[in-house]
Amino acid sequence: SEFAPRYDHVILGGGVAADAAARALREAAPEASILLLSADPHSPVHRPALSKDLWHGESADPDSQDLRTAAETGAEVRTGTLVTELMPRSHTVVTARGTVIHYGTALLATGSSARRLPGVDDERVTCLRTVGDYRHLRALATEGARIVVVGGGYIGSEAAAALTRTGAQVTLAHPGRRLLEHMLPASIAAHVEEVYAARGITLVPGFCLAGIESGPELVLRSGAGEELRADAVLLGLGAELNISLAAHAGLDLEGGAVVVDRFLRTSAPDVFAAGDVALFDDPLLGWRHVEHVDHAQASGAVAGRNMAGAQEPYEHTPMFYSDLFDDGYEAVGRLDTSLTLREVWNPKGTAAVVHYLDGNTVEGVLLWNTWDQVPAAREIIAASQEGTLDLAALDGMITPG
Numbered sequence: 001s002e003f004a005p006r007y008d009h010v011i012l013g014g015g016v017a018a019d020a021a022a023r024a025l026r027e028a029a030p031e032a033s034i035l036l037l038s039a040d041p042h043s044p045v046h047r048p049a050l051s052k053d054l055w056h057g058e059s060a061d062p063d064s065q066d067l068r069t070a071a072e073t074g075a076e077v078r079t080g081t082l083v084t085e086l087m088p089r090s091h092t093v094v095t096a097r098g099t100v101i102h103y104g105t106a107l108l109a110t111g112s113s114a115r116r117l118p119g120v121d122d123e124r125v126t127c128l129r130t131v132g133d134y135r136h137l138r139a140l141a142t143e144g145a146r147i148v149v150v151g152g153g154y155i156g157s158e159a160a161a162a163l164t165r166t167g168a169q170v171t172l173a174h175p176g177r178r179l180l181e182h183m184l185p186a187s188i189a190a191h192v193e194e195v196y197a198a199r200g201i202t203l204v205p206g207f208c209l210a211g212i213e214s215g216p217e218l219v220l221r222s223g224a225g226e227e228l229r230a231d232a233v234l235l236g237l238g239a240e241l242n243i244s245l246a247a248h249a250g251l252d253l254e255g256g257a258v259v260v261d262r263f264l265r266t267s268a269p270d271v272f273a274a275g276d277v278a279l280f281d282d283p284l285l286g287w288r289h290v291e292h293v294d295h296a297q298a299s300g301a302v303a304g305r306n307m308a309g310a311q312e313p314y315e316h317t318p319m320f321y322s323d324l325f326d327d328g329y330e331a332v333g334r335l336d337t338s339l340t341l342r343e344v345w346n347p348k349g350t351a352a353v354v355h356y357l358d359g360n361t362v363e364g365v366l367l368w369n370t371w372d373q374v375p376a377a378r379e380i381i382a383a384s385q386e387g388t389l390d391l392a393a394l395d396g397m398i399t400p401g
């Protein structure tokens with residue numbers, strides 16, 4: 001492999017974390033050679049747009065979401081390139097075509113893949129993770145087509161809303177009693193369901209998908225024997241972290257994520273990790289991995305600077321957000337409805353601040369139709385973790401709306 005090309009920095013992955021790392025690296029190391037290897041056939045994109053902006057009519061073209069910045073930095077971007085091996089000892093990676101590449105530092109930014117249904121291989125059944133998936137779903141969502149979205153979580157609920165804009169007939173089938181019930185209080189989940197029904201979405205709760213039969217139409221069967229018929233199916237079954245490279249390389253993993261120190265270094269020398277795959281010690285909330293774009297962006301940037309030689313700790317507690325028709329939220333921390341919830345509503349009942357408490361500790365804050373309060377939400381969590389929060393004053397700390 002002495003003939004193998006060598007780059008100062010090799011980024012594995014072509015998502016938001018990879019893009020942020022390439023930009024930060026370039027700024028910190030103007031002369032360095034940077035290579036970005038992505039299995040995706042297209043340049044990095046701002047993934048949240050795949051279930052939001054692109055369906056609103058103005059910009060259905062996913063190319064408008066290209067984060068061309070990675071290429072603009074002068075980094076060499078190779079798309080359609082699956083990396084099959086990472087060998088920390090020899091500081092090399094190997095691609096599916098057998099190309100061996102040496103690195104000075106490497107970044108694991110391999111993100112997640114949509115969970116699929118084993119044994120289902122029908123092009124009318126899709127998921128939503130990549131630009132290709134988005135294009136495919138758009139093509140399936142013709143006027144009047146019956147589309148069943150399976151899954152009542154983040155992607156299922158956003159995608160169902162998006163699909164109503166195409167003139168398709170949308171059914172949302174999910175195993176729970178209410179949409180998003182694991183994260184939203186019953187009051188808000190009930191409101192979301194009312195809005196969905198008013199927008200023409202048929203909600204099918206309590207539906208545990210057991211299988212899909214392919215025929216002239218698709219037949220979805222639940223474990224309880226219920227049947228739904230469809231022209232197309234979108235699976236919103238959650239995502240799985242892409243950690244096989246890290247696992248084969250022998251990196252420390254925990255709970256299926258790649259353990260990093262405060263500088264985002266993995267257990268292997270000169271190998272960093274950022275984005276969905278990184279298990280990091282959040283200064284407010286402890287060890288966690290976060291599958292959200294704010295974290296991908298912020299951790300990618302810190303990793304990039306550290307690859308260039310900085311010693312910058314990653315001390316960001318990520319926020320996340322979602323849009324559901326005319327409602328939306330921003331949030332910090334754990335939105336887990338098994339915690340104790342405290343809701344404060346505005347007088348009109350249209351906006352709320354919800355605190356998620358474990359005993360006296362605030363673990364998460366949901367800002368429902370409440371904007372520009374993410375820093376305040378972080379401060380509440382911080383004060384609570386330090387034991388300096390007056391719980392009696394909590395309800396007045398952020399005004400909903």
Ligand code: FDA
Pocket residue numbers: 012013014015016017018037038039040047048049050051081082083084109110111112113128129130155242245274275276277290291292293294296319320321322323
């Ligand atoms: P990401 O998954 O984006 O990228 C991973 C990259 O690695 C891909 O390019 C992949 O091809 C590549 N790769 C994987 N294995 C490889 C290998 N072996 N060799 C080469 N390349 C490999 N978040 C949020 O906060 N708010 C939101 O509203 C939304 N909305 C949303 C909508 C939709 C439809 C999706 C799919 C996701 C969201 N998210 C979100 C989640 C958010 O988009 C996600 O957390 C980040 O994109 C994660 O960024 P990463 O760069 O870590 O991985």
